[in-house]
Amino acid sequence: xxxxxxxxxxxxxxxxxxxxxxxxxxxxxxxxxxxxxxxxxxxxxxxxxxxxxxxxxxxxxxxxxxxxxxxxxxxxxxxxxxxxxxxxxxxxxxxxxxxxxxxxxxxxxxxxxxxxxxxxxxxxxxxxxxxxxxxxxxxxxxxxxxxxxxxxxxxxxxxxxxxxxxxxxxxxxxxxxxxxxxxxxxxxxxxxxxxxxxxxxxxxxxxxxxxxxxxxxxxxxxxxxxxxxxxxxxxxxxxxxxxxxxxxxxxxxxxxxxxxxxxxxxxxxxxxxxxxxxxxxxxxxxxxxxxxxxxxxxxxxxxxxxxxxxxxxxxxxxxxxxxxxxxxxxxxxxxxxxxxxxxxxxxxxxxxxxxxxxxxxxxxxxxxxxxxxxxxxxxxxxxxxxxxxxxxxxxxxxxxxxxxxxxxxxxxxxxxxxxxxxxxxxxxxxxxxxxxxxxxxxxxxxxxxxxxxxxxxxxxxxxxxxxxxxxxxxxxxxxxxxxxxxxxxxxxxxxxxxxxxxxxxxxxxxxxxxxxxxxxxxxxxxxxxxxxxxxxxxxxxxxxxxxxxxxxxxxxxxxxxxxxxxxxxxxxxxxxxxxxxxxxxxxxxxxxxxxxxxxxxxxxxxxxxxxxxxxxxxxxxxxxxxxxxxxxxxxxxxxxxxxxxxx
Amino acid sequence: xxxxxxxxxxxxxxxxxxxxxxxxxxxxxxxxxxxxxxxxxxxxxxxxxxxxxxxxxxxxxxxxxxxxxxxxxxxxxxxxxxxxxxxxxxxxxxxxxxxxxxxxxxxxxxxxxxxxxxxxxxxxxxxxxxxxxxxxxxxxxxxxxxxxxxxxxxxxxxxxxxxxxxxxxxxxx
Numbered sequence: 001x002x003x004x005x006x007x008x009x010x011x012x013x014x015x016x017x018x019x020x021x022x023x024x025x026x027x028x029x030x031x032x033x034x035x036x037x038x039x040x041x042x043x044x045x046x047x048x049x050x051x052x053x054x055x056x057x058x059x060x061x062x063x064x065x066x067x068x069x070x071x072x073x074x075x076x077x078x079x080x081x082x083x084x085x086x087x088x089x090x091x092x093x094x095x096x097x098x099x100x101x102x103x104x105x106x107x108x109x110x111x112x113x114x115x116x117x118x119x120x121x122x123x124x125x126x127x128x129x130x131x132x133x134x135x136x137x138x139x140x141x142x143x144x145x146x147x148x149x150x151x152x153x154x155x156x157x158x159x160x161x162x163x164x165x166x167x168x169x170x171x172x173x174x175x176x177x178x179x180x181x182x183x184x185x186x187x188x189x190x191x192x193x194x195x196x197x198x199x200x201x202x203x204x205x206x207x208x209x210x211x212x213x214x215x216x217x218x219x220x221x222x223x224x225x226x227x228x229x230x231x232x233x234x235x236x237x238x239x240x241x242x243x244x245x246x247x248x249x250x251x252x253x254x255x256x257x258x259x260x261x262x263x264x265x266x267x268x269x270x271x272x273x274x275x276x277x278x279x280x281x282x283x284x285x286x287x288x289x290x291x292x293x294x295x296x297x298x299x300x301x302x303x304x305x306x307x308x309x310x311x312x313x314x315x316x317x318x319x320x321x322x323x324x325x326x327x328x329x330x331x332x333x334x335x336x337x338x339x340x341x342x343x344x345x346x347x348x349x350x351x352x353x354x355x356x357x358x359x360x361x362x363x364x365x366x367x368x369x370x371x372x373x374x375x376x377x378x379x380x381x382x383x384x385x386x387x388x389x390x391x392x393x394x395x396x397x398x399x400x401x402x403x404x405x406x407x408x409x410x411x412x413x414x415x416x417x418x419x420x421x422x423x424x425x426x427x428x429x430x431x432x433x434x435x436x437x438x439x440x441x442x443x444x445x446x447x448x449x450x451x452x453x454x455x456x457x458x459x460x461x462x463x464x465x466x467x468x469x470x471x472x473x474x475x476x477x478x479x480x481x482x483x484x485x486x487x488x489x490x491x492x493x494x495x496x497x498x499x500x501x502x503x504x505x506x507x508x509x510x511x512x513x514x515x516x517x518x519x520x521x522x523x524x525x526x527x528x529x530x531x532x533x534x535x536x537x538x539x540x541x542x543x544x545x546x547x548x549x550x551x552x553x554x555x556x557x558x559x560x561x562x563x564x565x566x567x568x569x570x571x572x573x574x575x576x577x578x579x580x581x582x583x584x585x586x587x588x589x590x591x592x593x594x595x596x597x598x599x600x601x602x603x604x605x606x607x608x609x610x611x612x613x614x615x616x617x618x619x620x621x622x623x624x625x626x627x628x629x630x631x632x633x634x635x636x637x638x639x640x641x642x643x644x645x646x647x
Numbered sequence: 648x649x650x651x652x653x654x655x656x657x658x659x660x661x662x663x664x665x666x667x668x669x670x671x672x673x674x675x676x677x678x679x680x681x682x683x684x685x686x687x688x689x690x691x692x693x694x695x696x697x698x699x700x701x702x703x704x705x706x707x708x709x710x711x712x713x714x715x716x717x718x719x720x721x722x723x724x725x726x727x728x729x730x731x732x733x734x735x736x737x738x739x740x741x742x743x744x745x746x747x748x749x750x751x752x753x754x755x756x757x758x759x760x761x762x763x764x765x766x767x768x769x770x771x772x773x774x775x776x777x778x779x780x781x782x783x784x785x786x787x788x789x790x791x792x793x794x795x796x797x798x799x800x801x802x803x804x805x806x807x808x809x810x811x812x813x814x815x816x817x818x819x820x
Contacts, residue, residue: 368688375692386699388718393695397688515752591752602752 002065003150006056010148013049013100014138016042020131028124037118039127043104043111046134050104054088054097057147061087066160067150070094076162076568078543083168089177090163092298092313093147098178099294100137102185107134110189110214122207125196126189133188136320144313162543165566165573172232176225180252183222184290187255189214190262191287194280198331203276203338208266213629215266215283219259220625226252227500227618238574238589240513240606242614245394247302250373251293254366258286261362267486268352271417274343277332278359284328289366291321301377347419354412361405368397399452403459406501409494410436410463413470413487428469435465448506456505464498467491478632485632489624496620503613507585512607515591520598527607529586530554536594536601543567546575547593549601553579553586561588561603585611697766703740705775714768719744719775723761724804736809737763745813750778757782759803773816 020042027035057070061084066072074087074094088094107130114123141147167173190211197207229252230242243249262282268275296302299314332339345352372389379385414428439461443454470491475482482488516524518533525531534550548562559577566573579586585608592602700708702721721737721744728734733748746765757763757780767777 364684371688372692372695388697388699389692390695390697393691396695397691 002056002060002063003068003148006053006060006068006148007146009049009052009056010138010141010146011049013046013053013104014135014142016045016049017131017135017138020046021128021135024124024128024131028121028128033119036124039124039131040111040115040118042131043107043127046131046138047104047108049138050097050100053141053147054101057088057094057097058085061085064160066153066157068147069149069151070147072153072157072160074163075160076543077159078541078568079162079168080543082171082174083163086167086174086177087163090167090173093141093145095177095298096137096141096145097147099181099185100134100141102178102181103130103134103137103188106130106185106189106214110192114210121200122193122196122202122210125199126192126207129192129195130188133192140313140316144316159568161568162566165564165569165571166236169564169573169575170232170236172228172235176228176232179221179228180225183218183220183225184252184255184293186214186218186221187259187283187287187290189218190283194283195328195331198280198335201335201338203280203335205270205273208269208279212266215259215263216625216629219256219263220622222252222256222259223625224618224622226256227615227621231615231618234611235576235578238576240511240576240587240589240604240608242611245372245389245391247373247376248293248297250369251289251296254370254373255286255289255293257362257366257369258282258289261359261366262286264355264362265359268355272343272345272352274341274345274352275356276339276341277336280332280339281328282359284324284332288321288325288328291317291324295321296373349415349420349422349425351412351415351417354408354415358405358408358412361401361408365398365401365405368401369394372397402501403455406456406459406463406498409497410459410466413466413491413494431469432462432465435468436462439464448510450509453505453509456501460498460501460505464495467494467498481632484627484630486628488632489626489628489630492624492627493621494624496617496622496624499613499617499620501617503610503617506610507608507614510609513604515602515604517600517602519600524605526605529605529607531588531603531605533601533603534558535598537597548575549590549594549603551577551588551603559586559588561590563590563593580612582610582612584609699764701739702737702744703742705769706742706744709769709772712769714770716766716768718764718766718781719777720762720764723757723759723763725809726757726759726803736813737765743810743813745774745816746777747774748777748780750780753780753782 020039023035023042024039026032027039057068059065060068060071061075064071064075064077066075070091070093074090075084079087089098107127110123110127110130114120117123162168193207193211197203226249229249233244234240234242259282262279265275265279265282269279295314295317299317301314345356347353372393375389376387379387410432411429414432415425436458440454440458442461443457448454448457468491471483471488473482474488483492512527514526516526516531518524518531520533520535523530523532530553532552532555534552536547536549539546539548544567545565546562548560550558550560552558557579559579561577562575564573564575565571574589574591576587576589578588585606587606587608589604589606590601591604594601698712698715698717700717700719702719705712705717705719719737721739724736724738724743726733726735733753735746735748736743737746738744746767747770748765748767750767761782764781765775765777766779766781767775770776
């Protein structure tokens with residue numbers, strides 16, 4: 001029943017997507033407006049198909065309908081409700097259902113938002129592009145990754161294993177993938193409008209203005225998705241880190257970098273009318289990279305904690321990536337004459353020059369990461385050599401670029417558009433420069449040492465000074481509205497990036513890690529913190545067996561790192577316990593659990609300063625981008641003004 | 648009171664591409680910068696490459712590898728804690744290698760039958776000195792890549808199943 005119903009919804013969505021795509025193309029080419037108006041109905045049908053398929057799968061998981069193969073793979077009667085709900089995206093087919101649901105949501109939102117312009121060819125072509133993307137994902141769900149394939153339940157099969165243990169170990173697993181997908185899939189909207197602008201030849205600023213908020217929305221969720229992923233990794237994997245330059249992590253960072261570059265360079269186009277080719281290329285690259293990221297995550301070409309769903313859809317995604325990339329290049333080339341702009345950047349001391357430099361840096365960073373990520377694939381493809389590119393490559397290449405980005409983050413908002421005098425720049429640089437020096441001084445006073453960390457703290461303080469200067473001035477003039485709008489919201493995002501950078505550098509540079517062998521009642525110290533082994537305990541249910549130890553930190557609260565064995569999978573996973581504060585995190589992992597009650601243990605204690613700043617920084621980035629899409633100035637009621645003047 | 652709209656047409660600044668010579672100069676500078684960037688990237692990648700070999704491949708390439716750092720993958724066949732570290736045997740593809748682990752002690756989840764990736768280098772072409780042990784969590788990986796991992800066994804193998812050279816050498820370490 002569930003299988004047939006679910007497949008029926010997928011079929012409905014697939015058919016509606018196909019009809020929407022080809023019907024839309026026909027309507028636009030033939031100029032039949034009445035057909036164009038029907039596109040809205042196809043969007044609704046796609047929405048019903050995607051939502052219906054998703055709901056049916058959730059119902060099947062909760063009902064333990066083991067006639068569906070996918071439910072046999074990820075379902076279990078012992079999985080708690082929250083993880084049971086999240087089980088749908090714990091493997092390939094279900095995660096594609098989530099992808100499709102999000103895409104259908106965006107499609108419907110675009111349809112509703114622009115409902116007043118059903119005959120606008122720009123909107124029509126944008127919808128056609130979105131229908132096309134939707135057709136591709138429904139095609140995958142229809143064929144190679146059909147989540148509703150059913151078969152006879154094998155003899156002796158009583159219960160499924162549930163999701164991968166690592167995906168039922170922390171609440172963040174319920175939020176990280178949906179956030180990431182909202183970001184990934186959200187970039188379909190600006191991409192669709194960009195392609196529509198190329199097809200219609202309306203390559204001016206119209207499509208940029210129409211999609212600005214959608215782009216910010218997608219970028220915000222991608223940012224939050226990445227940060228939550230790092231947090232999940234930190235809380236769950238027990239290695240005390242949050243970013244390992246894992247290929248799949250890198251894959252999420254690539255569209256983020258190009259998307260961030262676009263959000264900056266789009267302002268140059270709006271202000272100066274230049275960089276049209278560059279902007280449209282960035283939008284297309286961002287969307288292409290989201291597909292590339294999906295390929296890396298879902299094809300299983302890399303062995304990683306994320307690549308838990310090796311499958312046959314790799315070639316499909318790669319082909320779609322190639323189609324999107326090459327198609328975009330072709331379209332941009334085709335419209336090259338319309339995209340060329342006559343203007344140029346007049347001075348190096350201008351905001352447009354600073355933004356352009358910022359774009360080069362984001363582009364360079366994306367290129368560095370792309371090469372480092374794909375090099376092992378290329379090496380294996382060429383001569384079968386299996387290798388990996390170790391962390392030092394990413395750290396050493398990324399560090400100078402990161403420093404320059406921090407500097408520009410502080411400098412660019414101070415420079416006016418057009419040309420500026422040295423005197424004006426000097427005047428504006430005063431406060432941020434002092435902030436940078438104060439930041440350096442405070443860092444040294446608090447014991448920070450080392451060339452790179454001190455450079456990072458100084459530049460971060462400089463950037464923070466620049467952002468605060470703008471916010472103070474704005475709030476002074478406009479009260480609470482001083483934090484609204486693109487520029488002010490952007491400054492709050494900058495403050496978030498500063499916090500993130502400081503947290504990253506401090507927690508990486510001053511990490512102290514030590515392993516202790518302890519008997520019950522014993523105390524050890526690390527970095528001025530005392531750890532007392534109070535005792536151990538066991539807990540178990542039908543799903544897991546847990547052996548935990550009680551560690552009293554600084555004669556205060558007790559923390560319980562544990563080793564958890566998942567019965568179904570027979571997998572043992574360490575569960576760290578973390579004490580977080582604004583100043584430092586104390587991270588405890590049980591390397592060796594006691595063999596008997598209160599027996600000796602091996603405990604790893606890690607002290608990392610300012611880790612929480614990463615998560616707060618992420619929150620600021622999300623908050624800032626929300627404020628950035630709100631209007632900074634009150635809407636002027638033109639009708640009222642005219643009426644007043646007339647009377 | 649509303650702000651008056653500034654309707655003055657914006658002036659585009661004059662083109663700075665300049666004369667032909669200046670243009671060539673710009674190209675030369677850009678090409679030099681890109682070349683320098685490419686060279687630095689090449690150097691960074693070359694020094695950060697870590698090869699990934701199964702036990703049988705690592706043994707076959709022992710002389711070529713010398714003391715170069717690489718990652719070796721295999722199944723833990725025996726494990727023993729010594730005064731100097733942790734000594735164990737890993738196997739794959741019908742070959743066995745002795746490992747002297749001198750890095751951080753492995754965690755509780757490290758056990759016989761466990762699939763591991765160890766990072767380190769050969770010492771005197773005799774044994775592998777490892778600095779880091781990575782334990783794989785996922786069971787699916789093994790099922791999907793039978794060519795990359797052997798079947799998980801439930802316990803350590805007997806001494807009689809270990810290569811005699813390795814057995815002798817493990818006593819010396």
